[in-house]
Amino acid sequence: MLFALPNGRFFLKCRACGTEFEDSLEAVCPECFGPFKVQFDLEKAKETLSRASLEKRKKNLWQAHELLPVRDLKNAVDLGAGWTPLVRAQRLGKILGLDNLWIKNDSVNPSFSFKDRPVATGVARAIELGKKVVSCASTGNLAASTAAYAAKAGLECVVFVPATIEANKISQALAYGAKVLAVNGNYDVANRLANEAADSFGWAALNVNVRPWYAEGEKTLVFETCQQLDWRAPDAVVFPMGSGGLLCEAHKAFSEFEGTGVLGQGEAGKVKFFGAQGFGAGAIVNAFKQGGKVVPIRNPNTIAKSIAMGAPGDGDAALKIIRDSKGGAEDPTDDEIVGAIGLLARTEGIFTEPAGGAALAALKRLAESGKISRGDETVLFITGNGLKTPELVGSQNLVSIEAKLDCVKAVVEGKKALAPIAAVC
Ligand SMILES: *Cc1c(COP(=O)(O)O)cnc(C)c1O
Numbered sequence: 029m030l031f032a033l034p035n036g037r038f039f040l041k042c043r044a045c046g047t048e049f050e051d052s053l054e055a056v057c058p059e060c061f062g063p064f065k066v067q068f069d070l071e072k073a074k075e076t077l078s079r080a081s082l083e084k085r086k087k088n089l090w091q092a093h094e095l096l097p098v099r100d101l102k103n104a105v106d107l108g109a110g111w112t113p114l115v116r117a118q119r120l121g122k123i124l125g126l127d128n129l130w131i132k133n134d135s136v137n138p139s140f141s142f143k144d145r146p147v148a149t150g151v152a153r154a155i156e157l158g159k160k161v162v163s164c165a166s167t168g169n170l171a172a173s174t175a176a177y178a179a180k181a182g183l184e185c186v187v188f189v190p191a192t193i194e195a196n197k198i199s200q201a202l203a204y205g206a207k208v209l210a211v212n213g214n215y216d217v218a219n220r221l222a223n224e225a226a227d228s229f230g231w232a233a234l235n236v237n238v239r240p241w242y243a244e245g246e247k248t249l250v251f252e253t254c255q256q257l258d259w260r261a262p263d264a265v266v267f268p269m270g271s272g273g274l275l276c277e278a279h280k281a282f283s284e285f286e287g288t289g290v291l292g293q294g295e296a297g298k299v300k301f302f303g304a305q306g307f308g309a310g311a312i313v314n315a316f317k318q319g320g321k322v323v324p325i326r327n328p329n330t331i332a333k334s335i336a337m338g339a340p341g342d343g344d345a346a347l348k349i350i351r352d353s354k355g356g357a358e359d360p361t362d363d364e365i366v367g368a369i370g371l372l373a374r375t376e377g378i379f380t381e382p383a384g385g386a387a388l389a390a391l392k393r394l395a396e397s398g399k400i401s402r403g404d405e406t407v408l409f410i411t412g413n414g415l416k417t418p419e420l421v422g423s424q425n426l427v428s429i430e431a432k433l434d435c436v437k438a439v440v441e442g443k444k445a446l447a448p449i450a451a452v453c
């Protein structure tokens with residue numbers, strides 16, 4: 029059943045049994061416990077959505093609202109997320125042997141990760157469905173973003189995080205006024221508890237019962253990228269993967285843009301999808317390399333904590349997209365990830381957290397092995413900000429000195445430039 033709406037038509041559809049629902053905050057299909065997906069009536073969307081109409085609108089996250097799940101744009105809480113820079117990465121590209129490399133720098137969103145996109149649509153739906161408390165389980169970035177949006181919307185917020193996550197990520201959620209529950213256990217343990225709590229207390233849990241609505245916001249990353257590329261789809265895209273959800277939504281975004289005529293025929297189908305996880309937390313990558321389905325990892329262990337999920341919820345769906353598109357997947361080590369953070373910062377002036385480092389380290393492997401070739405127009409998605417994990421920056425270039433010109437001279441002359449203060453001056 030479809031509904032006449034001011035801003036497009038959408039409904040929930042069970043991916044297993046196909047039953048359709050208008051509005052629901054159930055975590056799974058009540059008929060068969062299958063997962064939900066949001067579907068848009070693309071014919072209806074086409075009536076108002078086009079390159080020309082998009083170009084006339086404000087450049088914000090709600091620009092292509094025909095393809096976003098909000099019944100009334102008044103409920104679109106706006107922190108100013110989205111429309112982040114797409115920059116040409118010539119210096120980095122040269123080092124990697126890629127002539128056509130772009131970086132979508134999503135580390136500069138209001139809460140400093142791409143999570144502001146899904147949280148924007150998730151919170152809008154939570155409001156429309158009458159919820160007063162929003163919650164989530166998070167490896168840090170989702171917690172910060174949920175807390176920020178809850179603050180702006182005047183909702184209460186409870187976040188569950190593994191007690192081992194980085195201190196800055198906890199500080200951020202605390203600052204926005206969320207109740208932060210640091211759970212003794214890894215992400216998967218915190219997630220199970222968050223599930224139970226949302227069920228018992230009737231909360232809107234962003235990554236559980238709001239998840240289908242939440243996920244749709246991730247598409248905006250690709251919508252913008254296509255527009256920034258003058259309405260082309262790139263040849264290759266590289267995403268960090270936690271649950272694999274972002275990569276799946278990116279795929280949905282290309283096909284919806286093609287399905288509404290915003291992208292030309294065949295554009296969506298030409299994109300090769302590449303995914304990155306940290307070594308030790310690479311359930312999806314392992315399945316890609318070994319064949320077969322995703323097998324959960326009991327104790328995921330990588331420096332890229334924001335994408336460290338042992339049981340990636342959208343893992344098999346992401347895997348299928350990667351395989352079908354003739355893409356690939358890599359799981360760089362901690363050392364490669366830290367090296368990539370430095371490389372990106374030094375060559376392109378972009379400071380990312382380990383999830384972005386993992387994506388770049390994966391791209392480096394893919395370029396070296398020829399899976400992404402020199403001429404491929406490639407977009408690297410940098411999804412989180414380096415100020416979230418400042419402890420990972422090396423201090424080799426730090427020299428402490430007395431406030432004397434002689435000391436500067438000693439450093440400039442390079443005699444003992446990298447020695448500690450006592451030895452330099
Ligand atoms: C959540 C997150 C991802 C991955 O998202 P999934 O949808 O879980 O695959 C990537 N990068 C950063 C920085 C994130 O916070």
Ligand SMILES: [Zn+2]
Pocket residue numbers: 042043044045046047057058059060061062
């Ligand atoms: Zn069903």
